[in-house]
Amino acid sequence: MQPSPVPIEYFVILSAVLFVMGVLGVLVRRNAIMIFMSVELMLNAANLSLVAFARQWGEVNGQLFVFFVMTVAAAEVAVGLALIVAIFRSKKSIDIDELNSMQG
Amino acid sequence: MNTFALIVPWMVFLPLIGMLINLVYGKQMGERAVGIVASAAVGVPFLIALGLIITLSQTNFAPVIVNPPLLDGWISIPSAAIEIPWQFRVDTLSVTMMLVITGVGFLIHIYSIGYMHNDERYPRFFVYLNLFIAFMLVLVTANNYLMMFVGWEGVGLCSFLLIGFWFDRKHGEGWRNSNAARKAFIVNRVGDFGFMLAIMLTFWTFGTLDYTKPNEAPIVAAAAASDTSAAPISLFNSSTTPIVKPIAGKGVFGQTEQWLNDGTPHSVRFGATDVPLTSVLTLITLLMVIGVVGKSAQIPLFTWLPDAMAGPTPVSALIHAATMVTAGIYLITRSNVLFHAAPITSALVTIIGAATAAYAGYIAIGQWDIKKVLAYSTVSQLGFMVAAAGIGAYTVAFFHLVTHAFFKGLLFLGAGSVIHGMEHGHHALTHAAHDDTGAHGSTGTEGDHGTSLHASSEADSGSHSDVEHGAAEHTSEGATGAHGVSNTPIPEERATEEAFDPQDMRNMGGLRRKMPVTYWTYLIGTLALSGIFPFAGFWSKDDILGSTFRAGVISGRFEGYIAFGLLLLAAFFTAFYMWRQIRYVFLGSTRTAAAEHAGESSAWMTVPLIVLAVLATVGGLFNLPAVFANPGANIQPELLTRWLGQTVTYVPESQFNVVLAIVALAVALGGILIANYVYGRANPLTKRGNDPLVARVETRQVFNLANAKLYADEIYDRLIVQPFVRTSRWLSNFVDRQIIDRGFMGIAGIVRWSGQRLSGVQTGYVRTYTFTMLIGVVVVLIIILFPLLRLLAGG
Numbered sequence: 001m002q003p004s005p006v007p008i009e010y011f012v013i014l015s016a017v018l019f020v021m022g023v024l025g026v027l028v029r030r031n032a033i034m035i036f037m038s039v040e041l042m043l044n045a046a047n048l049s050l051v052a053f054a055r056q057w058g059e060v061n062g063q064l065f066v067f068f069v070m071t072v073a074a075a076e077v078a079v080g081l082a083l084i085v086a087i088f089r090s091k092k093s094i095d096i097d098e099l100n101s102m103q104g
Numbered sequence: 105m106n107t108f109a110l111i112v113p114w115m116v117f118l119p120l121i122g123m124l125i126n127l128v129y130g131k132q133m134g135e136r137a138v139g140i141v142a143s144a145a146v147g148v149p150f151l152i153a154l155g156l157i158i159t160l161s162q163t164n165f166a167p168v169i170v171n172p173p174l175l176d177g178w179i180s181i182p183s184a185a186i187e188i189p190w191q192f193r194v195d196t197l198s199v200t201m202m203l204v205i206t207g208v209g210f211l212i213h214i215y216s217i218g219y220m221h222n223d224e225r226y227p228r229f230f231v232y233l234n235l236f237i238a239f240m241l242v243l244v245t246a247n248n249y250l251m252m253f254v255g256w257e258g259v260g261l262c263s264f265l266l267i268g269f270w271f272d273r274k275h276g277e278g279w280r281n282s283n284a285a286r287k288a289f290i291v292n293r294v295g296d297f298g299f300m301l302a303i304m305l306t307f308w309t310f311g312t313l314d315y316t317k318p319n320e321a322p323i324v325a326a327a328a329a330s331d332t333s334a335a336p337i338s339l340f341n342s343s344t345t346p347i348v349k350p351i352a353g354k355g356v357f358g359q360t361e362q363w364l365n366d367g368t369p370h371s372v373r374f375g376a377t378d379v380p381l382t383s384v385l386t387l388i389t390l391l392m393v394i395g396v397v398g399k400s401a402q403i404p405l406f407t408w409l410p411d412a413m414a415g416p417t418p419v420s421a422l423i424h425a426a427t428m429v430t431a432g433i434y435l436i437t438r439s440n441v442l443f444h445a446a447p448i449t450s451a452l453v454t455i456i457g458a459a460t461a462a463y464a465g466y467i468a469i470g471q472w473d474i475k476k477v478l479a480y481s482t483v484s485q486l487g488f489m490v491a492a493a494g495i496g497a498y499t500v501a502f503f504h505l506v507t508h509a510f511f512k513g514l515l516f517l518g519a520g521s522v523i524h525g526m527e528h529g530h531h532a533l534t535h536a537a538h539d540d541t542g543a544h545g546s547t548g549t550e551g552d553h554g555t556s557l558h559a560s561s562e563a564d565s566g567s568h569s570d571v572e573h574g575a576a577e578h579t580s581e582g583a584t585g586a587h588g589v590s591n592t593p594i595p596e597e598r599a600t601e602e603a604f605d606p607q608d609m610r611n612m613g614g615l616r617r618k619m620p621v622t623y624w625t626y627l628i629g630t631l632a633l634s635g636i637f638p639f640a641g642f643w644s645k646d647d648i649l650g651s652t653f654r655a656g657v658i659s660g661r662f663e664g665y666i667a668f669g670l671l672l673l674a675a676f677f678t679a680f681y682m683w684r685q686i687r688y689v690f691l692g693s694t695r696t697a698a699a700e701h702a703g704e705s706s707a708w709m710t711v712p713l714i715v716l717a718v719l720a721t722v723g724g725l726f727n728l729p730a731v732f733a734n735p736g737a738n739i740q741p742e743l744l745t746r747w748l749g750q751t752v753t754y755v756p757e758s759q760f761n762v763v764l765a766i767v768a769l770a771v772a773l774g775g776i777l778i779a780n781y782v783y784g785r786a787n788p789l790t791k792r793g794n795d796p797l798v799a800r801v802e803t804r805q806v807f808n809l810a811n812a813k814l815y816a817d818e819i820y821d822r823l824i825v826q827p828f829v830r831t832s833r834w835l836s837n838f839v840d841r842q843i844i845d846r847g848f849m850g851i852a853g854i855v856r857w858s859g860q861r862l863s864g865v866q867t868g869y870v871r872t873y874t875f876t877m878l879i880g881v882v883v884v885l886i887i888i889l890f891p892l893l894r895l896l897a898g899g
Binding site for chain 2: 023026027035096097099100101102103
């Protein structure tokens with residue numbers, strides 16, 4: 001496979017921007033589901049970076065690793081959403097600012 | 105070969121087995137069975153010891169070293185060349201001690217069956233007694249110093265257990281007993297400390313602690329005087345003298361002899377310095393002497409023995425007259441090779457012994473308690489033995505040890521019989537008088553007692569936080585249920601058993617007619633102790649006086665002069681206070697109704713008295729001087745000296761000095777006659793109930809000082825005990841509680857405080873946590889990429 005015509009820097013910058021947006025989302029958002037979506041965004045940013053570098057160096061390892069990342073992301077989402085449902089059942093809210101009973 | 109000697113481990117096992125039987129089954133067996141089991145556990149070893157005498161004589165007195173079954177090597181570290189086996193030693197010296205211990209012990213066990221009748225912890229008493237016999241036998245059958253030390257400590261423990269046997273008596277008396285037990289244990293410990301150091305030093309010097317190794321050639325006394333007497337005592341030496349190295353096949357004494365008689369002086373290497381062998385031997389023996397002073401109650405560690413009279417009388421007879429206190433003499437005699445090579449220590453020992461003899465003899469003059477007189481008498485007689493051992497006459501000291509066991513044991517048992525009689529008389533009175541509602545007959549004379557030092561017991565019940573007491577309480581250590589009499593007139597309701605002391609001689613008198621067997625045996629014991637011909641004490645005491653006289657006058661050693669003078673004075677005191685005791689207790693008229701109603705004791709108690717009286721009479725036959733012997737009629741001379749001489753290396757030659765014997769006899773008779781003159785009335789007490797010596801101005805202080813024990817306990821209390829107690833209180837209350845405890849609580853407080861502050865980090869908000877994580881990630885990234893960043897910034 002020949003190297004991509006798009007210079008690698010664009011991919012990296014895009015990945016970084018996506019990642020930072022994901023981080024900001026995790027920090028700022030109050031809704032737990034939105035936080036999860038931001039975490040997904042961070043993961044996908046990492047995926048993008050992996051695939052870009054895999055294309056550049058001609059190695060398939062990067063693309064293979066993306067498979068793993070996606071699988072883990074899926075599993076994590078499953079568990080996380082189950083947790084959110086359980087929390088909602090007891091606290092009737094998924095606003096993370098109200099989930100501070102582990103304080104102290 | 106002496107195969108019978110292989111039975112010697114059983115001499116230790118049998119008392120232990122007896123102890124276990126009594127411990128486990130004691131309560132079910134009943135008094136008679138317990139007493140018989142315990143006595144058999146001591147009687148059979150006595151028979152074994154008799155057999156050992158026979159077999160030893162048949163095998164040319166060769167010492168036998170016996171390994172116990174099933175125990176292969178006790179302390180064995182081959183890589184460090186440390187080999188201290190648990191081996192028993194059968195030789196003439198240890199067999200002599202075995203006989204004394206088991207023989208007198210057997211008689212005292214029989215006596216205790218009668219004495220401890222109806223005591224609520226009767227089996228426990230015999231358990232402790234058997235344990236004591238076992239430990240004492242370990243002490244004397246040991247073949248090395250460490251095993252002897254095991255026995256040494258063990259008898260100290262049993263002494264503690266037995267002195268404090270009645271620790272649960274009421275009205276503060278139980279406290280007195282347990283304080284006395286603790287005092288004995290602690291003072292003994294001081295001595296044990298010295299002995300332990302001596303053992304370590306011996307091991308360092310000789311590489312072994314065995315007296316002799318198996319198959320070692322017998323030790324012969326050095327023919328010529330070794331260079332010890334001329335060697336200067338310098339602590340450090342230039343290392344040109346050859347170094348002492350442990351010799352493989354020889355025990356301590358063999359090595360000593362070899363190194364000393366090599367012709368050249370040797371040194372012992374202590375790391376960087378070399379110390380001459382003679383100095384090391386002096387140091388070893390000095391440390392041993394500390395042990396002897398503690399165990400055998402010499403100055404300055406004798407104060408525990410009078411207090412030990414708080415224990416039951418058989419205990420006083422066995423432990424504090426016949427056996428445990430003689431362990432010190434045994435130690436010196438066993439180490440005679442070492443002591444012979446250390447003339448300075450021997451001189452010190454002589455002076456300590458003689459001074460103790462005179463000191464304790466003087467104090468005994470002023471005591472009112474019948475057992476206290478005997479206790480100080482024991483200290484005094486131990487002083488005799490120690491002085492003899494110091495002067496080099498080891499076998500003579502041992503002879504006195506044997507005869508002293510006989511007559512002092514007899515005297516103590518007799519005192520116990522008297523006390524029992526007095527108690528029975530008192531009980532009979534109080535039970536009879538309970539029918540009346542009024543006064544008891546027995547209290548009539550007790551208000552007369554004037555300058556009594558008996559403190560009121562009620563004052564000190566329960567307030568014992570000190571280890572030792574002050575002055576007055578020591579003189580009233582009544583062991584059998586009664587307390588001393590106070591100065592104030594006794595109100596009627598206190599005139600019960602509490603206020604009556606059956607051990608106070610002022611309450612006695614005229615018991616000769618009430619308790620004839622006790623009287624006659626006690627008289628024999630008194631005459632033997634005073635050294636009257638032909639009783640046993642005459643021969644042994646005369647031997648001691650002769651040895652010191654010879655050492656002083658003939659050999660010119662100054663300690664001989666001092667010792668001779670002091671011992672002669674002590675002999676005078678001995679006769680004086682013993683005859684005083686006879687007059688107070690047995691002769692004259694009865695002074696209280698309790699004495700009037702006293703009766704003779706049971707056969708369990710009187711038969712051992714008779715046996716011991718016989719021994720005290722004929723005991724002199726053990727070591728008759730050659731002048732008196734008649735080999736034709738089978739009265740051998742110097743039996744004991746020759747018997748012990750098979751083991752003891754340095755035996756002085758003894759010549760019987762008739763003049764000296766007559767002088768000693770005259771001194772003793774003079775003491776008796778003067779005592780008879782002072783105390784010769786039907787009621788020796790003055791009208792106010794004082795000793796007649798107090799009535800005359802010249803002798804008043806003599807008596808009062810003696811009664812106050814020359815303030816020995818008070819001096820120790822002021823100088824040693826109170827500072828110690830104050831220091832430990834300060835350390836406990838201030839250092840421990842305020843500083844150390846506060847420090848640790850402070851640290852715990854800091855941890856708690858910081859934990860509380862830090863827990864504020866846990867806000868519970870997820871956002872805080874994620875933000876913290878982000879910060880952490882950024883920091884880590886910076887650290888990882890630091891070189892790259894520097895490159896970028898620079899380039």
